[in-house]
Amino acid sequence: MGSFVKGLKKVKWKNYINYVAIGIVTIVFGVLSIGSGLPSSTLYLLEKIAISIILAASLSLVVGFLGELSLGHAGFMCVGAYLGGKIAAMLAKTALGGVGNGILVLVIALIVGGACAGACGFIVGLPALRLKGDYLAIVTLAFGEIVKVIFQNSSAETFGGPIGLTTPRLDKKYLFIIGFILILVTLAVLQNFIRSKHGRAITAIRDNEIAAKAMGINVTKYKLIGFVIAAIFAGFAGVIFSYSQNNISSATFDYNYSIEILVMVVLGGMGNINGSIISATLITFLNVQLQNVLKGDLAVLKDLLYALILIVIVIYNNAPKLKNFRDKYSIGNLLQKIIKKKHDPSNVRDDAARWDVVPTKISMDEVLSTDIVVDDTGDNSADVGERRGAK
Amino acid sequence: MDFLITLVNGLSLGGIYAMIALGYTMVYGIAKMLNFAHGDIIMVGGYTILLFIPINPVLAIVAAIVFCVIVGITVERFAYKPLRGASPLAVLITAIGVSTLLQSLAQVIFGSAPKIQQINLGVLQVGELKIEISTIITLICSVAVMVALHLFVKYTRVGRAMVAVSEDKGAAQLMGINVNLIILITFAIGSALAALAGLFYFLKVQTMTTTFGALPGIKAFTAAVIGGIGSIPGAMVGGLLLGVVESICLSIPAISAYTDAIEFGILIIILLVKPTGLLGKKRREKV
Numbered sequence: 138m139g140s141f142v143k144g145l146k147k148v149k150w151k152n153y154i155n156y157v158a159i160g161i162v163t164i165v166f167g168v169l170s171i172g173s174g175l176p177s178s179t180l181y182l183l184e185k186i187a188i189s190i191i192l193a194a195s196l197s198l199v200v201g202f203l204g205e206l207s208l209g210h211a212g213f214m215c216v217g218a219y220l221g222g223k224i225a226a227m228l229a230k231t232a233l234g235g236v237g238n239g240i241l242v243l244v245i246a247l248i249v250g251g252a253c254a255g256a257c258g259f260i261v262g263l264p265a266l267r268l269k270g271d272y273l274a275i276v277t278l279a280f281g282e283i284v285k286v287i288f289q290n291s292s293a294e295t296f297g298g299p300i301g302l303t304t305p306r307l308d309k310k311y312l313f314i315i316g317f318i319l320i321l322v323t324l325a326v327l328q329n330f331i332r333s334k335h336g337r338a339i340t341a342i343r344d345n346e347i348a349a350k351a352m353g354i355n356v357t358k359y360k361l362i363g364f365v366i367a368a369i370f371a372g373f374a375g376v377i378f379s380y381s382q383n384n385i386s387s388a389t390f391d392y393n394y395s396i397e398i399l400v401m402v403v404l405g406g407m408g409n410i411n412g413s414i415i416s417a418t419l420i421t422f423l424n425v426q427l428q429n430v431l432k433g434d435l436a437v438l439k440d441l442l443y444a445l446i447l448i449v450i451v452i453y454n455n456a457p458k459l460k461n462f463r464d465k466y467s468i469g470n471l472l473q474k475i476i477k478k479k480h481d482p483s484n485v486r487d488d489a490a491r492w493d494v495v496p497t498k499i500s501m502d503e504v505l506s507t508d509i510v511v512d513d514t515g516d517n518s519a520d521v522g523e524r525r526g527a528k
Numbered sequence: 529m530d531f532l533i534t535l536v537n538g539l540s541l542g543g544i545y546a547m548i549a550l551g552y553t554m555v556y557g558i559a560k561m562l563n564f565a566h567g568d569i570i571m572v573g574g575y576t577i578l579l580f581i582p583i584n585p586v587l588a589i590v591a592a593i594v595f596c597v598i599v600g601i602t603v604e605r606f607a608y609k610p611l612r613g614a615s616p617l618a619v620l621i622t623a624i625g626v627s628t629l630l631q632s633l634a635q636v637i638f639g640s641a642p643k644i645q646q647i648n649l650g651v652l653q654v655g656e657l658k659i660e661i662s663t664i665i666t667l668i669c670s671v672a673v674m675v676a677l678h679l680f681v682k683y684t685r686v687g688r689a690m691v692a693v694s695e696d697k698g699a700a701q702l703m704g705i706n707v708n709l710i711i712l713i714t715f716a717i718g719s720a721l722a723a724l725a726g727l728f729y730f731l732k733v734q735t736m737t738t739t740f741g742a743l744p745g746i747k748a749f750t751a752a753v754i755g756g757i758g759s760i761p762g763a764m765v766g767g768l769l770l771g772v773v774e775s776i777c778l779s780i781p782a783i784s785a786y787t788d789a790i791e792f793g794i795l796i797i798i799l800l801v802k803p804t805g806l807l808g809k810k811r812r813e814k815v
Contacts, residue, residue, distance in 0.1 A: 200617070204617075206617055206620065264796065264799060264800055267799075267800065267803045268799060268803050269803075270616065271556075271562050271616070271620075271757070272753065272757075272799060272803065272804075274562075274620070275749065275750070275753050275795070275799075276795070276796055276799060278746070279750070279792035279793075279795050279796055280792075280796075282746075282788055282789070282792050283788075283789045283792050283793060286785075286786060286788045286789040287786075287789060289785075290785045290786060392746070396624055396628070399621070399624070400621075403621050407617075437632045437635040437636055437640070438632075438636070440628055440631070440632040440635075441629065441632040441633065441636065443628065444625045444626070444628035444629035444632060445625075445629060447621065447622075447624075447625035447628075448607055448622055448625040448626065448629065451611075451618050451621050451622045451625065452607070452610050452611060452622065454618070455611055455614040455615065455618035456610040456611055456614060457611075457612070457613045457614055458610065459610075
């Protein structure tokens, strides 16, 4: 018993706060939904939030941690939505489709949708062996467009073609709960993956591919793994999406949808999954709410606002000239001043605990410059300062 | 005979793509960034032409070029210049933001309903061949623009400064070239080409919407990558190739619905065989 309590004390609860938060939300809304029932607009919002969070968190792995730009995330989602939705619709006609089997069918649909999307991720990841950066981005964009065109031109019997695929139903009361459970699964997989040695390898590739290669990291393998994992979760999100709609059409999964997911990742902070979750929740909430308020031509004001916020935030976070300003006034530093706790690297025993703040590239000048600090106490001995960050 | 018409149509469409692709590729070569907002500069040009064409066609063309150059320069100054030296991903995302911004601004000003303006320049008949005059004008103008641009880059001081900046920014600066000015000029030229492309694309589709530039933008981007992004002859070759492929695909009923998929498929295959595009330079990476 004593050892168990000791074990509990050792657990770094800070790392699990996201699970706890999402778990609480799931339980509260789940009980409300099953017990007293929630309005359908709230259920719709919750489903949308679950889908966005899964998409943003999985894209964050590719963009934030692997450092490759993917502009075709909606394409993977499209594959998941169509194939998962189709298999569920087919199963619903067989013996499995009986009452009470809805969840089982959904699970099968998730497996099929995720696997197919994962396979596509593998195919798209293959060019990653030869392509870099911008070229890879255009291939992912091309992939998304190809998937869209293929489903658009499918026959009415297979995937519904331009009319769209009629998708299976599940009681709305339960659908969002499954969505939220999937968020927890996504988080568990991604967080543990990133904190494992594989995750370290992936961030190493992001920071310096040549150095990573020199350290013996199999760049090809890890890029593929990153793409496939992200694609599988996008496929899951697609299946949930197809369940949340009466009818899905491939036009939904266009380039702009991929961009919207990318915006969530960027606004949440690159390489920060919790940030992606928060920004996905906020953006989806605003999206759905603004859709109700802004009708017709006014709806575009929302896009205008997003575009402006996106530009300002990216410039603020990245402009080289604003670096000093950022260092002075960043929220992290201000908090540190208030708490008066200085960050001491030797104090971080388990640096894997800081998985969400993987240090970014150190610029070459910083590493190379050695400052000579002249001691003005009078004994004229020159002192070689710290190699890094002495300035 | 049908094939000849298909080919001429394809080359004319390819000319439009090539003009847009030149904007992408020049900016990429010099500023090392993918200017995703380039497609929306075409849209700006299209709307300007739509506004001014009832007054005077020549004025419309001039106004479109001037206005596009102003928009291009403004975007460069306020959105891209602060990010010079930042990570390419940050610049790319800003460009995507600018693209959305321009589209939604256009929608606020002009509304989301498509605007249709019929412009009929007549049909040229040579024997049994019937070709629209606008197609021929597009083809001739795009070839002229490409030749002019090639001569400009090769023989003028500014053009050679552009080549120098694209090869080594630091060394160019040491040689007394004003790098910021050169980048600005590149954006201006790219935007002027986009305005022309907007004119010709408008002659082709005759319908104006806020996403007018999105499709030719993405296609031209594909063309630039096929030809090898950063290479000016590559953009021309890629653009013409893509235009002809599109025209041929559209003329065959069995595969016409899959035209976009085929074009993007070609892109992926070419990149797999030649990772830097058809005429792209292979760069050795130094540590």
